[in-house]
Amino acid sequence: MVTLLLDSTRLEVVLSGTERLLAFHKGNVAIERSAISKVQLTDDVWTWLRGVPSPGTHVRGVLAMGTWKSAGGDDFAIIRRHRAGVVIDLEGHPEFERIMLTTRHGLALVQALRLDVADEAEAADVAEIAAKARKPRPKRASSSPVPVPGVS
Template sequence: MVTLLLDSDRLEVALSPVERLLTRRRGNVHVAREHIAKAMLTDDIWIWLRGVPSPGTTVPGVIAMGTWSTGAGDDFAVVRKRRPSVIIELDGHDEFHRLLVTTRHGRQLLHALRLEGAAQPEDVADVPPPA
């Protein structure tokens, strides 16, 4: 699963070498916190995918990784199978309209986004879940 790093200024989607290959992307995705408009959890991320991979890799129901081009703007997806996921809607980001990411740490991410954030990037998996 993808690694999500969050600090007081930005969210970073840190891609492994395999994820970089499948997304056809050289670097990680960086989003300033001020560009995050909304985040929500879903158990079926596949119904939220829209558009066509451009560039990207897809095997329906198995993986969807890369940029999905749509008339509403580009989405970035790192989706694996039918696992819990998070959808992050962006406002004013220069590259993407939404991020669709499979992660078992969705609740921690939503909780951490409500907090001020650490000075240094912190793996969302290390943020204690809400009580």
């Protein structure tokens, strides 16, 4: 699974060695926060896939990794099975128009992007950023009945 790192200026999609090999991509994918125009959560990332892998790996319904070329522009995909994920639309990125990822941290990514991340020397995982920002929920009152004086 990809790791998403976020700091005050950019989002980085960190790829494992296997993901780099299957995606035919040498390094991580760095995206300036200013280039992100829209982030959408989706139940099935496959519906957003467009074009053909070039270079990339595609096993229908199982795996799609790499650069996808289409008339709309180049996209980058890391998709496994039919799982929930995130689609990130970009404007002004030098390589890609869209990034499509299967990740269970899609909601955390959306929440973290809304926050002003403190200027740190190191980027932090989006799941950790979102978890720190969550406020503890107030405790609920017990549901046991409260005795009322004079009523039996």
